[in-house]
Amino acid sequence: MLLVVVSTGGVAASAPAQTVAPTERQGLQNDTASLGPGQSAALQSENCSFPVEVTDATGEPVTIEEEPDRVVALGASVAQTMWAIDAEETVVGLPTGYTTAYLNGSQNRTNVLGANQNAIVENIVDLEPDVVLAANIIDEDDIETLRDNGFTVVHFEGASSISDVTEKTRLTGQLVGACEGAATVADAMNATVEEVRASATDGENPTVYYAMGGGWTAGPDTFIGDVIATAGGDNVAAAADIRTYGEISEEVIAAENPDWIVVPEGRELPKSPAINATTAVRNDQIVRVNANFISQPGPRVTEPLQELSAAFNPDGASETQTVTETERDAVTTESDGGATDAPTTEAPTTDSGSGFGPGFGPVAALLALVASGLLARRR
Template sequence: MTRTTLGALTAVVLVLGLLGATLAPVAGQTPENETAVDCSFPIEVTDANGATVTVTEEPDDVVVLAPSAAQVMWEIGAQAKVVGMPVRYHTEYLERSTEKTNVVGEKGQPQIETIVGLEPDLVLAPNVVSEDAVEQLRNAGLTVYRFKQAASIADVIEKTRLTGRLVGEYDTAREVSARTQATLDAYRNATAGQDRPTVLYTLGGGYTAGPETFIGDVIDAAGGENVAAAANISEYDVISNEVIVNQDPDWIVVPSGVDVPSGSGINGTTAVQEGQVLRVDRNFMHQAGPRVTHPLEAMATTFHPDAADVSVDSASVRSPVCDADAVTPTEPATETTTTEESVTLETNQTFGTTTDTTATSGPGFGVVAAMLALLAAGAFLRDR
């Protein structure tokens, strides 16, 4: 096990649809350059565990086992189908979510008896959920799809479309994915070729997120240079004050609920001296879901003020349309390894000291989810 992975696991203890287009194809036709996907039931796909998952008919009752999966369901307009979810576990920002049945314990892991008692048609399990829990649910006769780790915004786009297909809301999921892709494209293009400010993302407790993570991809898309790379941190690990001081970050980005780093040398960095500290909503930044576009926009327009004038055109994005005659692959959407939402703090355990107590700033179900997923399933994803 690498030092980075160990760090991520420790941090957890401390601390996801391809392109979707809004242009509707002419009935019976697939637009040029657009592939097709079979949206009819039954649907058969292969999940992160390599299991073949068959959803025989459109589900009426769905249980989601992590905040990121809940966020996707709300964004694609499928919240009415959710009968069980992590309630108040980094999900309070989702309208009327407190009316759902809570299906996780204090550590964010699923309560098997509660879930089985709900008799859901489908259970969506981000990979912060342990393989053992998934098997227990399957042995109880439930249909469970376990997602792979989302290590980029592209993975979130793919995950969104896949979720829509699994729950019978593909067209809406396709539109949401299109907006996400268009936003990603717009800010990547707007910041391309410009000087990239150095950025430190702090998770608290000395931890940071490297470039090979979901958070790292957001920083890159926003036109920032992640200082974690200078410390040879690719995923999640502790970054020393010495490296921070030597790298002298132009910006420090801090999720809500976490203290701004301070101490010997750090107070003398450009970011602190110039007051260039940006707060982002941890639920949106740490949960691998469509709302990641909010911190992406905030960072891009902060690092590059000219990017405030970018135009986001979701109609420019094309992706598979529904076609009952289409032959679609059975492989899962994302292709990374250990944890599903590698950037979603999904446990009530967090990095560092929490100071922000606003309703939407509670620990996300992502980084921790990814980390807990690194802990419990290779988890680090409980915020997710």
């Protein structure tokens, strides 16, 4: 379940659905277990009155007394969301590096996350934030340490679907006083999902293998798995009884013979007789997606969603683009940051959550955790 939110301020009518094309930050349109209908409606109907009380992933009630002026985005997915909802000016700290380099101005913030997904507590203390928004991968010990230092910390749940990402976007807006921007982005995300679903062609779904790296893949009970399913693909991970993240054998890949293979940019396609013999390789049906956008449970997850939909359903692909090239330039650095430079030590986790902190998401962080012997640590 996502965070339960109680606003102790006033309640306003819900924002109307957006039907216009997104602006440059809304163009970022694009995870945590699904909210029930009542909870979702509550999040959409409440305004940005403060104080706001939430119960977060640690089970602790957290109260944000007033609209924060200084926010630490402890996780790249959190930073992506803050930029998308037009609240980046309040961000004083985030994970710097390739996972956030595509966000304009991110290089000017203080780094708050170490190589092993540990919070750099001393940096956060120096920043004196009003609130710390922590991705789900952040260790609860770090959360406790920050709270012991007197900081207000909201620890997000993990995400297992696109709708989870959407609701987390709305929630983030409520926590930082950016409800209007969050509602616009969330509505645009929902519209994109509906367009993709409508574009699905009749007939049998193509089989899809998501090659995270290191033999790992994402199962259907993850937000990445939901991206594949929503785009019209049949995830071969299910045949290996992989529901969240896990290693998939070459025998299963050979037996399932995927029609398509999805690979994050910057990562080599696995080379083996089993992979080379697949329909995907023989027919050159390989889709490369932005490593950050597919692995970070943030609004831009709808970009790889549209790319996969266009590949799987070429005759029915949606004509709507999530973000134009001009808009992309407006919200990225010239080099698009390190968005395509996924490290060779990426690794998946065993948890179905998706709030992978440095912005990795289950992909980049899992292999990083494996490499550092921390796979047992849950998000």
